[in-house]
Amino acid sequence: MNRIRDDYDNSREVPTSAPDWLEAVNAIATIKQTDPAAATNGRILEQIHHSADVQHKENLAAYRKSTANRHRILKAMTPYWRKLAYSVDEVGNRLKEITTRAQSIDQQMLKFNEIVAGTHQAERALKASSITQFVIAALVIAVAAGGAFFNFHLIALPMSEMVGSAQRIGGVKVADLAALVIICLETTAGIFLLESLRITQLFPLIGSMDDRVRRAIMICASCLLLILASTESALAFMRDQIALDLANLRASLAGVDSAEGHSGINSWIPLAANMVLGFILPLALTMVAIPLEYLLQTARTLLGSLAEILLAASVSILRLTASGIKHTGVVVIGLYDLLIAAPLWVENLIRQKQRKAENQYAAQTEEF
Missing domain, CATH: 1.20.5 (Single alpha-helices involved in coiled-coils or other helix-helix interfaces)
Incomplete structure (x- = not known):
């Protein structure tokens, strides 16, 4: 600001001083006009005209030079004026944001005072909010459970080829357990990823860790999630081939001609859809941590009610x-x-x- 003020003061137009020959012209003009003095007055006036012309050119050059200097100073001031204008606009935006946040804080403080006072209206609002959040979180988790169920059936068949379909544990196929383990690992990796990003607070210890450690957890969870998603995409690719082989096997056992696989785009559309779903569903299951947190937080209030x-x-x-x-x-x-x-x-x-x-x-x- 001081520099801008100094440059502005330096850019002011300084008026030129009056020429010295004005007094001489006035003196000559007051001399009585006589014949002997006419020639002398003419020469004096010619010299004055010549001096005035020279001084006019010098003054014009000096004025142009000073004007150029003032323009140069003003041009040098332009970035500072722009910076000042940007700073003023930014300060105005910050003040508007502060005003908006202050209003929001005032509203929250009013709600907090009502909660501390234990008014019936505040308790009813809290219960209604908790019930609403619980219902919404339950619906989202139900949708996520449907996605997990679809994901389970997407990889259960190829998992039976990897771990065997005859082995059972407690009456449950090992392939089904392996598919459930993969889905649980994906969900766990998604929870740790969101915890390291400080989006959820299911594990406050992760959010309070050092940034370097938290970043390492985030990278590990992301890599694990991408690996599992790629694995599911590959299993979805295997599922289409295994389903075709099983169809041919059933046809051969029934004594009919084996059905040949569809050729061209008809064979690639379901295969590509299975692979895309196998890659996207694990990534979508990572978001289940957000409604899960709301469900756990509101379930306590709902159970208390x-x-x-x-x-x-x-x-x-x-x-x-x-x-x-x-x-x-x-x-x-x-x-x-x-x-x-x-x-x-x-x-x-x-x-x-x-x-x-x-x-x-x-x-x-x-x-x-």
């Missing part, structure tokens, strides 16, 4: 049961009192008669 509802329902049921038992007890006691009143009255009469008889017997005994 469900537990609260179940406890409230249990309390209501137990309270109704206790109230029913209490009133039933009162009714039973009343019925018992009603039923036992007559026997007690009869018993009381019998005891009174016995006492009278005993008293009479005791009195007679004393007389004797």
